[in-house]
Amino acid sequence: MILFCLPCILLLASAQISGDKVTLHGCIKPKYEYVQKGSNLTLYCTLNETGYIERLGWNLNTDQYISRRINDSSSKVTILNLTADTIVVRCSVYLSTRQRIDEVKIQTGDPPETPQNISCIYFHKHNITCSWIHRRDPNIPTTAYLTLPDNTTQNCSAHTESCSFFSGLDLLGLECNITLHLENKLGSAAAQFTVNATRIVKMDPPKDLTLLPTKDPSFSISWKRPILAPDELYVKCGLRYRELQDGHGYYINELQMGIEKEISYILGGLHAHTEYSVSVRCIGSSGQVWWSEWTEEVTGRTEEQAPLHSVELWRVIGTTEGTRLVNLTWKERSGVRSTGITLGYNVLWLPDVRTSDWRNKTTKTNEMTLNITEEAHIISVVHINSAGHSPAAILRIPATWERAREVISSVRISTTASEETTLTWTVIDPRFRRFVLDWCIYSGVGSCNISFQYVENSSQWTIQKGILEPYKRYKISVYPLLDDRAEAPWITYYYIKEGAPLYGPNPKVEDLKETEVTMRWDPLRADESNGFITAFSIIYKPLDGQESVVTVNSDVYEYTLRSLMPDTKYSIYIVASTSGGKTSGNPIHFHTLPEIMNTNKLDRHQAHSQLLT
Ligand SMILES: *[C@@H]1O[C@H](CO)[C@@H](O)[C@H](O)[C@H]1NC(C)=O
Ligand SMILES: *[C@@H]1O[C@H](CO)[C@@H](O)[C@H](O)[C@H]1NC(C)=O
Ligand SMILES: *[C@@H]1O[C@H](CO)[C@@H](O)[C@H](O)[C@H]1NC(C)=O
Ligand SMILES: *[C@@H]1O[C@H](CO)[C@@H](O)[C@H](O)[C@H]1NC(C)=O
Ligand SMILES: *[C@@H]1O[C@H](CO)[C@@H](O)[C@H](O)[C@H]1NC(C)=O
Ligand SMILES: *[C@@H]1O[C@H](CO)[C@@H](O)[C@H](O)[C@H]1NC(C)=O
Ligand SMILES: *[C@@H]1O[C@H](CO)[C@@H](O)[C@H](O)[C@H]1NC(C)=O
Ligand SMILES: *[C@@H]1O[C@H](CO)[C@@H](O)[C@H](O)[C@H]1NC(C)=O
Ligand SMILES: *[C@@H]1O[C@H](CO)[C@@H](O)[C@H](O)[C@H]1NC(C)=O
Ligand SMILES: *[C@@H]1O[C@H](CO)[C@@H](O)[C@H](O)[C@H]1NC(C)=O
Ligand SMILES: *[C@@H]1O[C@H](CO)[C@@H](O)[C@H](O)[C@H]1NC(C)=O
Ligand SMILES: *[C@@H]1O[C@H](CO)[C@@H](O)[C@H](O)[C@H]1NC(C)=O
Numbered sequence: 091m092i093l094f095c096l097p098c099i100l101l102l103a104s105a106q107i108s109g110d111k112v113t114l115h116g117c118i119k120p121k122y123e124y125v126q127k128g129s130n131l132t133l134y135c136t137l138n139e140t141g142y143i144e145r146l147g148w149n150l151n152t153d154q155y156i157s158r159r160i161n162d163s164s165s166k167v168t169i170l171n172l173t174a175d176t177i178v179v180r181c182s183v184y185l186s187t188r189q190r191i192d193e194v195k196i197q198t199g200d201p202p203e204t205p206q207n208i209s210c211i212y213f214h215k216h217n218i219t220c221s222w223i224h225r226r227d228p229n230i231p232t233t234a235y236l237t238l239p240d241n242t243t244q245n246c247s248a249h250t251e252s253c254s255f256f257s258g259l260d261l262l263g264l265e266c267n268i269t270l271h272l273e274n275k276l277g278s279a280a281a282q283f284t285v286n287a288t289r290i291v292k293m294d295p296p297k298d299l300t301l302l303p304t305k306d307p308s309f310s311i312s313w314k315r316p317i318l319a320p321d322e323l324y325v326k327c328g329l330r331y332r333e334l335q336d337g338h339g340y341y342i343n344e345l346q347m348g349i350e351k352e353i354s355y356i357l358g359g360l361h362a363h364t365e366y367s368v369s370v371r372c373i374g375s376s377g378q379v380w381w382s383e384w385t386e387e388v389t390g391r392t393e394e395q396a397p398l399h400s401v402e403l404w405r406v407i408g409t410t411e412g413t414r415l416v417n418l419t420w421k422e423r424s425g426v427r428s429t430g431i432t433l434g435y436n437v438l439w440l441p442d443v444r445t446s447d448w449r450n451k452t453t454k455t456n457e458m459t460l461n462i463t464e465e466a467h468i469i470s471v472v473h474i475n476s477a478g479h480s481p482a483a484i485l486r487i488p489a490t491w492e493r494a495r496e497v498i499s500s501v502r503i504s505t506t507a508s509e510e511t512t513l514t515w516t517v518i519d520p521r522f523r524r525f526v527l528d529w530c531i532y533s534g535v536g537s538c539n540i541s542f543q544y545v546e547n548s549s550q551w552t553i554q555k556g557i558l559e560p561y562k563r564y565k566i567s568v569y570p571l572l573d574d575r576a577e578a579p580w581i582t583y584y585y586i587k588e589g590a591p592l593y594g595p596n597p598k599v600e601d602l603k604e605t606e607v608t609m610r611w612d613p614l615r616a617d618e619s620n621g622f623i624t625a626f627s628i629i630y631k632p633l634d635g636q637e638s639v640v641t642v643n644s645d646v647y648e649y650t651l652r653s654l655m656p657d658t659k660y661s662i663y664i665v666a667s668t669s670g671g672k673t674s675g676n677p678i679h680f681h682t683l684p685e686i687m688n689t690n691k692l693d694r695h696q697a698h699s700q701l702l703t
Contacts, residue, residue: 201277392428396478588621590671621668
């Protein structure tokens with residue numbers, strides 16, 4: 091019979107009540123602390139006095155139980171399928187008041203499961219440390235201990251899944267049968283396993299790791315044998331190194347150290363003047379499974395090296411009377427890393443025909459302006475760093491009277507939706523395999539500040555997104571190069587994206603007659619037009635009259651409107667268009683002259699003063 095709490099209490103409350111004044115004693119037995127989850131639990135409540143058993147009742151925090159009277163002084167309760175983590179059981183007697191006889195609190199749990207994934211490490215002559223995994227019941231303390239073949243037993247700390255034997259014994263070469271016991275209040279589990287102490291040797295990290303930068307550039311790296319490596323054990327090591335700047339890491343395995351006390355290794359193939367960090371670990375080389383931990387990282391910088399490549403040199407030639415100003419600019423080839431501390435650049439120049447007449451100058455910047463005569467010159471630039479100097483970059487500046495060859499027959503230019511601009515060109519002479527692209531924002535006034543790019547073995551170049559700005563007119567030149575000579579460029583003007591002009595034209599009235607007016611306006615500057623002007627539209631109308639439109643070509647800056655009404659006020663404005671939009675100028679007004687058959691100069695002059703703007 092399964093009784094539920096409420097009916098149970100009602101039943102007792104309805105029983106006859108007597109002997110109110112007695113105080114009853116008793117207890118619940120047995121005194122369990124833990125029981126297995128899912129089991130049935132049977133408890134007895136025994137009173138010291140007889141005669142009250144009819145009034146005894148159980149209170150539990152579950153409704154799945156069966157209770158039964160046993161004899162005059164005892165009652166039994168069986169709790170079915172215990173699933174809660176804890177259960178509280180109370181036994182009371184209901185007289186005029188309720189008397190609590192006893193209360194017990196019991197935790198549920200499971201016996202330990204067999205430990206899994208046991209692995210052991212042998213620190214030679216120090217300890218064997220085994221670790222394992224098992225599903226831990228958080229409610230019940232579990233103890234673990236290891237037993238070695240000589241029956242020495244090591245208790246493990248209650249809350250870790252690893253355990254060590256401290257043993258000064260030399261176990262090398264031995265097969266050890268080890269037993270791992272796990273125990274809690276509900277049961278125990280054991281796993282027996284065999285380990286070969288030699289295979290599980292683990293050593294400390296090697297000692298005294300040092301880096302010595304040497305030529306080429308490389309490091310001579312040395313370190314000492316780990317102290318815990320058994321003397322007769324052959325040792326090999328692994329080395330890892332990392333470039334601090336870019337974080338790239340590399341690993342070298344199988345550095346055989348044998349039984350040597352110390353080893354040094356030349357690590358080559360490194361970049362000059364670059365910081366690296368290095369660490370090393372070791373392992374026995376006869377079937378051992380555990381690597382040592384890594385040493386602390388040691389950091390060093392490789393030696394400097396003279397620059398390996400010449401710079402890329404380019405120029406802009408300015409023309410003035412009698413002398414020429416040549417703006418030189420140069421940069422490292424893309425992808426070439428610095429191999430030392432740049433001290434400067436030496437620029438040397440001489441007339442092509444008088445090689446003894448040379449001059450030189452050193453700068454720390456990437457540009458220099460030379461004032462040279464009109465004759466041809468040879469210019470050379472050398473990059474000097476802390477370790478030496480680069481090969482020379484050489485460029486010939488032609489004489490002003492030399493005519494450059496036209497080698498490029500066409501250039502195509504286009505911009506993709508992803509804003510990359512690609513130039514493709516064709517040459518008529520296949521010997522030309524090097525090209526220089528230069529580009530600058532062209533404002534129409536003053537010089538422009540060029541950027542340049544060398545292109546080799548290709549007749550195509552893509553300018554990455556973000557380098558060219560939208561709405562700016564670029565002057566882009568492609569120069570073919572043969573040795574140190576640049577031939578005639580192909581020049582093109584280009585917008586990667588066009589927009590409406592910044593301003594519209596502001597026309598002026600040039601000539602006013604009875605039925606005609608001549609308007610004039612200024613061309614838009616390249617830095618105001620946001621695109622190539624495609625047309626101008628002249629929009630005019632008499633006050634309160636019909637609007638008329640005349641469209642003219644982009645190279646027309648003057649226009650005469652005819653067939654106007656005499657003595658009439660007109661308003662007019664001009665719209666400039668590009669393929670990206672259109673912008674209107676400010677409207678102005680004029681008043682056509684009254685129709686006078688015999689106009690004279692004075693009248694005309696008076697009429698001009700009627701002009702309204
Ligand atoms: C618990 O008792 C119930 C009812 O008597 C029985 O069916 C069940 O098998 C028991 N469970 C266990 C684990 O003994
Ligand atoms: C109740 O009985 C138990 C043993 O049966 C005894 O140890 C205990 O002292 C008794 N309690 C009282 C209050 O008499
Ligand atoms: C009543 O039953 C309990 C449990 O079986 C036992 O310990 C106790 O001695 C019995 N008492 C009497 C008076 O028979
Ligand atoms: C015990 O309770 C659990 C969870 O409520 C249930 O899955 C299981 O079937 C029950 N077992 C018995 C024997 O009633
Ligand atoms: C334990 O070992 C088994 C089989 O060897 C493996 O699949 C499992 O991933 C290991 N568990 C852990 C936690 O390492
Ligand atoms: C075992 O010995 C090694 C080497 O002396 C030591 O580093 C490690 O801490 C020791 N393990 C334990 C659990 O004491
Ligand atoms: C270890 O103990 C077991 C059982 O307790 C016993 O049979 C065995 O002989 C003992 N071994 C050693 C080496 O003492
Ligand atoms: C280790 O145990 C295995 C099986 O339990 C047994 O065959 C072997 O002889 C034992 N080895 C040692 C060294 O006690
Ligand atoms: C233990 O392992 C080592 C290395 O793998 C091996 O040389 C040795 O023979 C093994 N010892 C035993 C007793 O199997
Ligand atoms: C050369 O550079 C100077 C200074 O940067 C500049 O003023 C001048 O306009 C440039 N000349 C040419 C032709 O680009
Ligand atoms: C540059 O010229 C100076 C004299 O003006 C000379 O001493 C020096 O050697 C020259 N440097 C080079 C690299 O030619
Ligand atoms: C260039 O040099 C010539 C001759 O020395 C000199 O007359 C001229 O002023 C110089 N030009 C500039 C811009 O320095």
